[in-house]
Structure formats: structure tokens, C-alpha cells
Amino acid sequence: MPEISQRRSWLLVGAVAATLSLAACSSFNERSRNALNAITPYKVEVVQGNFVSKEQVEQLKPGMSRQQVREILGTSLLNDVFHSNRWDYVFTIRRQGVEAQQRRLTVFFNGEVLDRFEGDTMPSEQEFVAAVDARGRAGKVPVLEATEDQLKKFDTAKDKAKTAEGDSPSAALPPLPPSYPPLESGR
Structure with a gap:
């Protein structure tokens, strides 16, 4: 029997909460309603x-x-x-x-x-x-290709940095191993 009375009390609490929430909804002023109407759901492109x-x-x-x-x-x-x-x-x-x-x-x-x-x-x-474009940026699309002169400037700047560190430009790359291990282990 205690379960039935406990269930009834929860139903009563739920009914009171629903009544209070409906009363609270009707007390919104016009400005609150406009704010809620301004919120729109996301629409998929x-x-x-x-x-x-x-x-x-x-x-x-x-x-x-x-x-x-x-x-x-x-x-x-x-x-x-x-x-x-x-x-x-x-x-x-x-x-x-x-x-x-x-x-x-x-x-x-x-x-x-x-x-x-x-x-x-x-x-x-x-x-x-x-x-x-959703970001609204208008303008020229940047060139994504380097010219030969730009590549030469980059290579000479990199070589100068290596010589400043005491390394020769050819020593920038590690030596290759004499042989590579097999891709799959033998069975």
C-alpha cells in the first residue's frame, strides 16, 4: 500500500508543477514573447x-x-x-x-x-x-603557387640559416639507412 500512496503523491506534485508552469507561461510580457520568437531553429543548407x-x-x-x-x-x-x-x-x-x-x-x-x-x-x-561565402568576405582569391624567384629566395635563406648554425646545406638531411626492414614479418 505505501507504493500506491507514494505514486499518488508524485502525481499530485506533477499536477501542481504543470499548473504552476502554465500560470508562469501566461505571465510573460510582450517583450519576452518577442525574444522567444526571434530564436529560430537551425536549417540545413x-x-x-x-x-x-x-x-x-x-x-x-x-x-x-x-x-x-x-x-x-x-x-x-x-x-x-x-x-x-x-x-x-x-x-x-x-x-x-x-x-x-x-x-x-x-x-x-x-x-x-x-x-x-x-x-x-x-x-x-x-x-x-x-x-x-557565409563569411561575407569579398575580394581576390590569393594565388597559391610560388614563382621560381620566390622558391630561389626561400632556398638561399634556408642555406644561409644552415651555414650560420655551422652545418653545411647538404648536411641538412639525415643519411639514408643501408636497407629497409621488410613490410611484413615472415611467417
């Missing part, structure tokens, strides 16, 4: 389809084979059974706080040869990256 750049469209020429078009644009998103001479490339991106973007390119074939293509004006790769 949705990217669908094939991004086709301006540079890719510029490579298309009438008379190309289907394989050549596929190598430039990739496999089309939509292949219609009833229109086998038409490939549709559709790209959509939905991000939180940004208007959804959609672009379309349709490629028409005459048999196995590209006849024509039509669609939206496509951005260059650099324009697209700048448009979707």
Missing part, C-alpha cells in the same frame, strides 16, 4: 543538382558528341524518357537567411551531336563562391 559555371558553358560548341558534353558538364540531373535528345542541368541552393537560388541549363542533341543549349546566365566560379 540544401544543395541539389549540378552547378554549371560560365566557364563550362563557354566550352560548349555545337557539333560536340554526347560524351564530350558529359565530360564538360557532368551527368545531367534530369533525363526524360520521352525526350532522349534533351538533357536538363538544374541547380538549386537553399540557405538560411538567403534567398534560394535556382539555375537551369538545357542541352539539345540532334542524334549523337550537340545541336544547341539554352538556359539562365551562369555565374563564373569565382562569382558563385563569393555569392555563397
Whole structure:
């Protein structure tokens, strides 16, 4: 019998807590409600389809084979059974706080040869990256390749540092072992 009375007392405590929380909810003022409405859940970025750049469209020429078009644009998103001479490339991106973007390119074939293509004006790769960059940094993409002069300056600076330490530039690398151990142990 003590279990039943203990269970009833927990139910009573739960009912009182629920009643008090409902009363507290109704006492929120307008400013508190606005603050709660400002909090929005995270929405996943949705990217669908094939991004086709301006540079890719510029490579298309009438008379190309289907394989050549596929190598430039990739496999089309939509292949219609009833229109086998038409490939549709559709790209959509939905991000939180940004208007959804959609672009379309349709490629028409005459048999196995590209006849024509039509669609939206496509951005260059650099324009697209700048448009979707969440950090909002706009600017020039840095060059990630060193010139020959820059490499020579680095090598001479490294050699000077080694000679200053008393080492010769060729002594910077450890000697190679006479033989390497086997990759697998013998069984």
C-alpha cells in the first residue's frame, strides 16, 4: 500500500508543477514573447543538382558528341524518357537567411551531336563562391603557387640559416639507412 500512496503523491506534485508552469507561461510580457520568437531553429543548407559555371558553358560548341558534353558538364540531373535528345542541368541552393537560388541549363542533341543549349546566365566560379561565402568576405582569391624567384629566395635563406648554425646545406638531411626492414614479418 505505501507504493500506491507514494505514486499518488508524485502525481499530485506533477499536477501542481504543470499548473504552476502554465500560470508562469501566461505571465510573460510582450517583450519576452518577442525574444522567444526571434530564436529560430537551425536549417540545413540544401544543395541539389549540378552547378554549371560560365566557364563550362563557354566550352560548349555545337557539333560536340554526347560524351564530350558529359565530360564538360557532368551527368545531367534530369533525363526524360520521352525526350532522349534533351538533357536538363538544374541547380538549386537553399540557405538560411538567403534567398534560394535556382539555375537551369538545357542541352539539345540532334542524334549523337550537340545541336544547341539554352538556359539562365551562369555565374563564373569565382562569382558563385563569393555569392555563397557565409563569411561575407569579398575580394581576390590569393594565388597559391610560388614563382621560381620566390622558391630561389626561400632556398638561399634556408642555406644561409644552415651555414650560420655551422652545418653545411647538404648536411641538412639525415643519411639514408643501408636497407629497409621488410613490410611484413615472415611467417
